[in-house]
Amino acid sequence: MNVHVALLHYPVYNRQRQIIVSAFTNLDIHDIARAALTYGVSRFYLVTPLEDQRQLIERLLSHWREGYGSTRHPERKQALELVTPAASLAEVVGIIETDCGQKPELLVTSASLAEATLSYSQAREKINQGNPLLILFGTGWGLAEEVLAMADSRLAPIRGLSDYNHLSVRSAVAIILDRLMGRINDG
Amino acid sequence: MNVHVALLHYPVYNRQRQIIVSAFTNLDIHDIARAALTYGVSRFYLVTPLEDQRQLIERLLSHWREGYGSTRHPERKQALELVTPAASLAEVVGIIETDCGQKPELLVTSASLAEATLSYSQAREKINQGNPLLILFGTGWGLAEEVLAMADSRLAPIRGLSDYNHLSVRSAVAIILDRLMGRINDG
Numbered sequence: 312m313n314v315h316v317a318l319l320h321y322p323v324y325n326r327q328r329q330i331i332v333s334a335f336t337n338l339d340i341h342d343i344a345r346a347a348l349t350y351g352v353s354r355f356y357l358v359t360p361l362e363d364q365r366q367l368i369e370r371l372l373s374h375w376r377e378g379y380g381s382t383r384h385p386e387r388k389q390a391l392e393l394v395t396p397a398a399s400l401a402e403v404v405g406i407i408e409t410d411c412g413q414k415p416e417l418l419v420t421s422a423s424l425a426e427a428t429l430s431y432s433q434a435r436e437k438i439n440q441g442n443p444l445l446i447l448f449g450t451g452w453g454l455a456e457e458v459l460a461m462a463d464s465r466l467a468p469i470r471g472l473s474d475y476n477h478l479s480v481r482s483a484v485a486i487i488l489d490r491l492m493g494r495i496n497d498g
Numbered sequence: 499m500n501v502h503v504a505l506l507h508y509p510v511y512n513r514q515r516q517i518i519v520s521a522f523t524n525l526d527i528h529d530i531a532r533a534a535l536t537y538g539v540s541r542f543y544l545v546t547p548l549e550d551q552r553q554l555i556e557r558l559l560s561h562w563r564e565g566y567g568s569t570r571h572p573e574r575k576q577a578l579e580l581v582t583p584a585a586s587l588a589e590v591v592g593i594i595e596t597d598c599g600q601k602p603e604l605l606v607t608s609a610s611l612a613e614a615t616l617s618y619s620q621a622r623e624k625i626n627q628g629n630p631l632l633i634l635f636g637t638g639w640g641l642a643e644e645v646l647a648m649a650d651s652r653l654a655p656i657r658g659l660s661d662y663n664h665l666s667v668r669s670a671v672a673i674i675l676d677r678l679m680g681r682i683n684d685g
Contacts, residue, residue: 312659338525342666351659386664431682470681472499472538477573479529482672485665489673490682494657495618 314438314492315415315445316347316484317356317403320364322455333451335364337371342481344390350488355393356403365396372396400447400458407443415443419454420487421465429464431490438491446487448480501625501679502602502632503534503671504543504590507551509642520638522551524558529668531577537675542580543590552583559583587634587645594630602630606641607674608652616651618677625678633674635667 318339321332335357347355357368372391374380381388397403407415418434421427429437438444447454447462459465469478469486478486505526508519522544534542544555559578561567568575584590594602605621608614616624625631634641634649646652656665656673665673 342669345664345666346669348662349658349660349665389662390664469676471536471675471679472681473536475535475576477532477577478536478672479532481668482529482533485669485672486676488658489656489676492658493673494659495677
């Protein structure tokens with residue numbers, strides 16, 4: 312298992328499809344870190360170019376990793392150990408290259424079925440092969456086109472029975488990690 | 499599709515395995531309502547015996563359903579239309595019985611593999627048959643034993659590649675709805 316997850320706060324769209332830097336959301340960190348640990352993700356990168364946001368994230372992490380939260384909520388500490396703030400996607404790719412000896416493949420969820428280039432079962436196989444894979448998620452109204460264009464592969468969008476397509480990024484990460492790495496112990 | 503979801507704030511355990519009433523979490527409402535709408539869930543019941551909590555939930559819902567939020571965020575309005583506050587599980591069962599002409603089957607996620615009585619594929623078949631099904635989720639440290647004992651069936655717990663078992667309830671709901679009602683458009 313050599314899967315990494317990055318949550319990007321830039322470059323992402325806002326509701327008017329302008330490119331913005333979004334502010335980080337406390338619950339994104341907790342929920343995604345807990346899902347990442349559940350599914351065996353190596354590292355969860357929180358990416359924002361804003362220095363003060365990264366400092367705030369570090370303060371928050373140290374509460375849970377070293378402060379009162381670490382003894383009171385040891386299972387949070389364990390999950391939050393996976394979180395690494397970074398300034399840019401390029402920095403994340405660099406860290407993984409240093410750690411793993413090779414650049415990761417970049418994987419995104421596409422906005423439409425027609426754009427998908429990799430099936431979930433193909434992605435599962437790829438993960439089993441063990442080469443580093445970095446799955447990118449966007450906050451706000453989604454990853455900017457320039458990031459999507461950089462990706463090596465695109466998974467089909469998550470669809471249920473309706474056409475409604477506004478899952479929170481927390482839910483989307485949980486579902487995609489389950490599709491790619493979940494074990495369904497079935498009858 | 500005749501699937502209903504209830505999030506119980508009582509009776510649930512706290513960290514010390516005492517039975518408590520938990521306070522509702524704003525993001526649970528949004529995330530679970532959005533997942534419920536995505537997967538075609540009929541209704542999402544927020545269950546708490548505390549009158550003031552239900553009033554607070556109603557105020558919050560009216561902001562998104564009728565107030566400023568409804569025009570500013572129409573996709574939130576659509577999801578939050580599914581939310582129904584209720585005082586107890588018995589009340590929820592009564593509402594579904596009135597709406598559907600029969601009591602729902604109660605489904606929970608079990609804490610261990612050994613306890614599971616229904617596979618995910620069997621649950622998918624059950625859903626396709628169209629009889630009302632109510633899936634119960636607990637806040638805090640999980641549903642009290644008395645609720646688990648009332649359930650007609652138990653699904654296997656969600657497992658990834660590690661033994662870590664502390665997903666947020668928001669993530670757990672998203673994953674279970676995807677396992678039961680997701681369409682994987684693969685290859």
